[in-house]
Amino acid sequence: xxxxxxxxxxxxxxxxxxxxxxxxxxxxxxxxxxxxxxxxxxxxxxxxxxxxxxxxxxxxxxxxxxxxxxxxxxxxxxxxxxxxxxxxxxxxxxxxxxxxxxxxxxxxxxxxxxxxxxxxxxxxxxxxxxxxxxxxxxxxxxxxxxxxxxxxxxxxxxxxxxxxxxxxxxxxxxxxxxxxxxxx
Numbered sequence: 001x002x003x004x005x006x007x008x009x010x011x012x013x014x015x016x017x018x019x020x021x022x023x024x025x026x027x028x029x030x031x032x033x034x035x036x037x038x039x040x041x042x043x044x045x046x047x048x049x050x051x052x053x054x055x056x057x058x059x060x061x062x063x064x065x066x067x068x069x070x071x072x073x074x075x076x077x078x079x080x081x082x083x084x085x086x087x088x089x090x091x092x093x094x095x096x097x098x099x100x101x102x103x104x105x106x107x108x109x110x111x112x113x114x115x116x117x118x119x120x121x122x123x124x125x126x127x128x129x130x131x132x133x134x135x136x137x138x139x140x141x142x143x144x145x146x147x148x149x150x151x152x153x154x155x156x157x158x159x160x161x162x163x164x165x166x167x168x169x170x171x172x173x174x175x176x177x178x179x180x181x182x183x184x
Contacts, residue, residue, distance in 0.1 A: 008075060008084050008092045015071035019134030022064025025057050026130045068137055079144060096142040105135050
């Protein structure tokens with residue numbers, strides 16, 4: 001049975017969905033979970049009582065990152081192998097080149113700044129990078145799909161320069177010291 005060629009749009013959607021799942025872990029950490037009180041004090045007892053937010057937040061983050069990176073890796077490998085035609089890649093190019101991604105980035109930045117202003121004790125700088133995770137994939141994909149310009153002057157015109165020549169290679173520098181003339 002012949003293997004079916006993967007659709008580039010499906011891989012793109014999977015990678016963006018993985019980024020969105022990883023981003024949801026950021027919001028999941030701010031949900032108000034009930035904190036049951038235990039009669040005993042102890043690290044393991046408290047960890048067991050609060051296992052839902054402790055497991056679900058990092059679990060969503062790892063699942064989303066894994067899904068996104070696997071889809072991106074498969075896309076990059078298939079793209080570099082050249083199994084897709086330009087007609088198959090055209091929807092992906094139009095998806096990642098839309099201006100909506102810039103607006104989503106600005107909206108995410110504004111929402112993050114407002115959240116930091118409202119919550120004075122918030123020290124979660126890494127959450128900002130998690131929020132931008134779906135946008136990071138689209139930026140990498142846009143960079144991969146953008147054709148690189150072919151330049152004739154690969155060395156910036158340095159091949160036309162003459163080599164450096166000197167008649168004094170290996171000689172010690174002679175310092176000539178002049179004194180101001182003393183007039184009487």
